[in-house]
Each structure stands twice: as structure tokens, then as C-alpha cells.
Amino acid sequence: MNYSYSAISSFESCPLKFKLAHIDRIAPPRKNIEAFLGSRVHETLEKLYRDKLYEKVCSLNELIDFYNKRWFKEMSGNIFVAKDYDIENYRKMGERYIKDYYNTYKPFEEGRTIALEKKVFFPLNEKYWLVGIIDRISEVDDIYEVHDYKTSLYLPSKKEMENDCQLALYALAVDYLYGIKDIELVWHFLAFNKEIRVKKKSYEDAKEEIIGRIEVIEKAIKENDFPPKESSLCPYCSYQPLCPLFKHEYKINEMEAEEATHEEGFELVNKYWLLTQKINELEKEKEEIKNKIVNYAIKNNLQYVYGSDKIANVKIYHNIVFNQKEYLENLLKKEGIYEKYARLDAIKLAEDFKKKLLPEKVMDLLKKFAEEKDVVKIYLRKARREE
Numbered sequence: 164m165n166y167s168y169s170a171i172s173s174f175e176s177c178p179l180k181f182k183l184a185h186i187d188r189i190a191p192p193r194k195n196i197e198a199f200l201g202s203r204v205h206e207t208l209e210k211l212y213r214d215k216l217y218e219k220v221c222s223l224n225e226l227i228d229f230y231n232k233r234w235f236k237e238m239s240g241n242i243f244v245a246k247d248y249d250i251e252n253y254r255k256m257g258e259r260y261i262k263d264y265y266n267t268y269k270p271f272e273e274g275r276t277i278a279l280e281k282k283v284f285f286p287l288n289e290k291y292w293l294v295g296i297i298d299r300i301s302e303v304d305d306i307y308e309v310h311d312y313k314t315s316l317y318l319p320s321k322k323e324m325e326n327d328c329q330l331a332l333y334a335l336a337v338d339y340l341y342g343i344k345d346i347e348l349v350w351h352f353l354a355f356n357k358e359i360r361v362k363k364k365s366y367e368d369a370k371e372e373i374i375g376r377i378e379v380i381e382k383a384i385k386e387n388d389f390p391p392k393e394s395s396l397c398p399y400c401s402y403q404p405l406c407p408l409f410k411h412e413y414k415i416n417e418m419e420a421e422e423a424t425h426e427e428g429f430e431l432v433n434k435y436w437l438l439t440q441k442i443n444e445l446e447k448e449k450e451e452i453k454n455k456i457v458n459y460a461i462k463n464n465l466q467y468v469y470g471s472d473k474i475a476n477v478k479i480y481h482n483i484v485f486n487q488k489e490y491l492e493n494l495l496k497k498e499g500i501y502e503k504y505a506r507l508d509a510i511k512l513a514e515d516f517k518k519k520l521l522p523e524k525v526m527d528l529l530k531k532f533a534e535e536k537d538v539v540k541i542y543l544r545k546a547r548r549e550e
Contacts, residue, residue: 193241195399200253201314203234204353205280205298207261208312212276212299223265230261245398260314260353267356274303283336287370291377297333307343309333312351324350324359331369338366 207230214221221229234254244250277300286292299310309330319327330348337346347362383389391408403409415423423429460468460477468475485491495501515521516529 193243194401196242196244196250196253197399199242200257203230204257204260204314205312206233209279212279215271216276220270226261227258230257263356264353274301276301285336285339287374295333307337307346308349309337310349312353314353316354318352318355321359325361328369328372331366332373334366335370
């Protein structure tokens with residue numbers, strides 16, 4: 164999303180001065196080809212409508228020529244491709260997007276353009292302000308339209324877009340800037356030459372959603388709790404060389420093969436893997452021996468099986484296992500005896516206690532009798548020997 168948030172500084176004397184909260188302006192060390200493609204297409208469509216403001220309708224050839232000039236001028240060695248395609252494939256994709264859009268909307272009389280690449284800065288509440296850039300704002304029959312160009316190869320459903328907060332937030336920005344309530348959101352999915360339109364009476368729910376996200380982020384900052392989470396989007400991220408999940412890979416890739424084999428982390432992981440393999444083999448062998456000991460004990464009517472200085476205590480429990488858990492719970496509840504057999508999930512409770520996910524009152528009460536201790540399990544013991 165093309166927006167960020169800022170918080171009002173409580174110690175600034177002027178209320179019009181704002182202090183960015185926890186946003187580091189770090190330039191990405193590299194850029195994925197999808198983002199590069201999106202930038203070039205956006206520039207081209209901006210030119211199309213900016214020229215139209217000056218009563219000039221660009222020809223399709225002019226736009227394609229502009230697009231290609233910008234493509235080759237901005238191309239650099241920092242652009243990377245995550246998929247098994249060439250950069251040229253992506254350039255041709257952009258050409259197709261522009262051609263399809265041009266032929267669909269020409270002669271571009273679908274409304275009056277109010278703003279292009281409009282930077283907005285508006286309040287979410289008394290504490291948070293939001294910054295964003297709107298691709299295009301237009302007016303059609305007294306209705307303001309917020310347009311956004313998408314070059315993604317994923318076409319969402321209209322229902323998904325109704326729940327998307329990006330353009331809804333932009334609608335709030337338009338209301339703040341122009342005092343307009345009648346606003347329609349328009350997404351152009353260029354790869355499919357399709358548009359999705361959403362019009363609501365109010366977009367206030369998006370405001371509450373984004374405030375909630377900001378508060379989660381600020382809580383994580385306060386507690387210094389930012390564990391990285393890998394997702395399907397990671398291959399396209401421009402910040403992988405800075406990320407704890409991937410930066411070691413970049414360090415290794417920059418080394419010569421011989422040097423990499425002696426890099427501490429690389430060497431330790433390889434050793435750990437070999438040990439894990441050996442442990443797995445030993446665990447398999449251990450399980451086989453365990454079964455043989457059990458069979459030996461049963462065959463000879465034994466509970467203790469003696470070795471040189473260890474005893475194997477063989478205990479066999481005959482447990483009842485109930486299937487159909489949901490049916491079982493409903494049955495016990497119906498008979499009024501569920502509470503008798505319901506067990507406290509102490510592990511989950513301990514986890515939520517450590518993560519401070521419980522209500523504050525409950526946390527305070529639990530602190531009085533909660534203690535941290537180690538749990539030790541021992542499976543072998545020293546055999547007693549008579550002198």
C-alpha cells in the first residue's frame with residue numbers, strides 16, 4: 164500500500180508540526196521487477212491524463228515510446244527477477260497493459276480529472292495521521308472517483324475489494340481535502356483489462372481497521388517484539404538483504420565457494436544437519452530396540468529388564484481412546500457432566516500469560532501464584548548393585 168502513518172508529537176509547540184513515528188526511511192538495496200514494472204506503467208498512465216489536462220490526447224505509439232524510454236533509462240543492476248522469466252518478458256507485459264487500457268478507455272472522456280499522483284496527508288484521529296499517494300482522482304456527474312492501477316497477476320473478487328482498506332482510506336482523504344461524501348472506488352487490474360468498482364455510504368470502518376494495525380505495531384515496538392514472518396510475498400521483497408530470514412544467504416552468495424564452506428554459520432548448520440541425521444538414525448534404532456525389550460519382557464513375564472548398570476522399567480498401560488471429539492463433547496454437555504471431565508489447558512494458559520494476552524485483571528491475579536520453573540524428565544536410572 165502506498166501509505167504510511169505518523170503520530171503527532173506531544174512536545175511540539177505548533178500543532179501543525181508532526182513527527183513520524185517509528186518509520187525508518189531506508190532505501191531498499193534492490194528492487195523487484197514487479198515493482199519496477201508497476202512504476203513504469205503508472206508513469207505512463209499519469210502522462211496520458213496529464214497531457215489530457217492540456218487538451219492533448221496522446222497517441223498509443225507516443226505512450227508506448229514514453230514507456231520504453233523510461234524503462235531503459237531507469238533499468239539498473241539492482242532490479243531482480245524472482246520467477247523464471249526474463250526482464251524482457253516483463254517489459255512486454257507492461258506494453259500490453261498500456262495498449263489494453265488505451266483501447267478500452269479512449270478517447271478518455273469518462274470524467275474530469277481532479278488530481279494525478281495526489282499526495283494526501285490527513286488525520287485518522289487526534290493521534291495518527293496518514294500519508295499516501297492517490298493515482299488519480301476524477302469527477303463524474305458530481306461523484307468523485309478514486310482510481311488505482313494494479314499490475315498484479317492476481318484478480319481478486321469484488322467481495323475482497325469491498326474489504327480492502329487502501330482505497331477506502333483514500334476516500335476518507337478525499338473527503339478531508341474536498342469535503343466530498345459521494346465517492347466511488349475504482350481498481351484497474353491492468354493484467355486482465357478489468358476494473359472493479361465499490362461504492363459505500365461510509366468508509367469509516369477502514370479508519371478503525373488501520374488504527375488497530377498501528378496500535379499493534381506500536382505495541383510491538385514498545386516491547387521490541389518484531390519476529391520475522393515468512394510468507395509467499397518474501398521472494399518479491401526488496402529488503403531481503405536486511406532481513407534476519409535471508410541476509411545470511413546474501414552474505415554467503417557474495418563469497419567464493421571455498422570461503423563460504425568455512426564461514427562460521429554455514430559450517431555450523433552443516434554440522435548440525437549431519438548430527439541431526441545421525442540422531443534420527445539412532446532414534447529409529449532406539450525404537451526398534453525398545454520394541455524388542457517390550458517383547459522380551461512380555462515373553463518372559465518381566466517388568467524390570469537388567470543391563471550392565473541400567474534397568475529398563477517396562478510398563479504397559481491399557482488406555483481407552485475416544486474418537487469423534489466433537490460428538491463426545493456435545494454428549495457430555497447434554498448430560499450435564501462436561502465440566503467434570505474438561506481439563507484446564509495449562510500449556511496454552513502459560514503461553515498467553517508469557518505473551519501478556521490475558522486481561523490485565525487476570526494477569527495481576529495470576530502473578531501472585533505463578534512461578535517459573537524447569538520441568539525435568541528422567542527415563543533411565545542407576546541400577547542398585549549388592550556388594
